[in-house]
Amino acid sequence: MRIMYINNFGGGFADHIEIEEGTTVSKLFAQKIPDGRPEDYLIRVNRLPASRDQILKEGDRITITPTKIEGAAA
């Protein structure tokens, strides 16, 4: 099953990947960002917030982006 996968981990990725039928959001996250903490990322499927148990479907677009990007002057 093909889905679109977007993240900035490692070399960065924005392309189609093959996944097994029944793959959940949390399973894909664990495969792709094994040392990552889900709370450090916003995970969206088709531009909508996704639950960890959500099962990915053919053609879905999953975007994993960092949260709390903040700076300060001093």
Place this chain on the structure above:
Amino acid sequence: MRDVGDTEIGGFGISRKDDLLLVEDFLTAKQTASVVSVEFDDVAVADFFDRQVDLNHSPEQFARIWVHTHPGDCPYPSPTDEATFRRVFGVSDWAAMVIVARGGQSYCRLRFNSGPGGSIEIPVCVDYSIPFGGSDHEAWHEEYKTNIQVKRIVPRGSFDTAFDSVSLCNDAMAGDEDELFEDAGFGFEFDPFDPWEECQCEI
């Protein structure tokens, strides 16, 4: 764009595909910013990624060069900047933190996270050998108005002495500005206290 408002401004450098350290554009996402801080809206960051991918840009082109301004003349990263650079950008093979101070100074550190890793400060310059368009103040103002939610901070007490000013600056450096200021929803009525006037750049 740096000087459009009196707050910090954060965004991403958009790199040329065949030369990733050549930044051709600077784009912001919705954020909350004050004179001493800037924080992106998480959903806006996700929208930014999705939009950039729709434009056929790779994450290396749009998500590796984190740029933000410092309203004073100190371009050096704060502990908050360092923490974000490590936590958010430390998972990519490489990333750069660019800080542009209003006084004209700039800072850029390129960080490599693959292999043995490491980081190096690199100079920032305008490459006049590459053609680029003119400045567009109207567009900058529009982008600022659209994306930067200004968090106004006003001092609770008066800051009449240089000692008070330095004290405030140092406290803000510790990230405690919320305890020292209150969000009053409006700007300074008088010539605002400028913590950078008194604060030396001590990073």
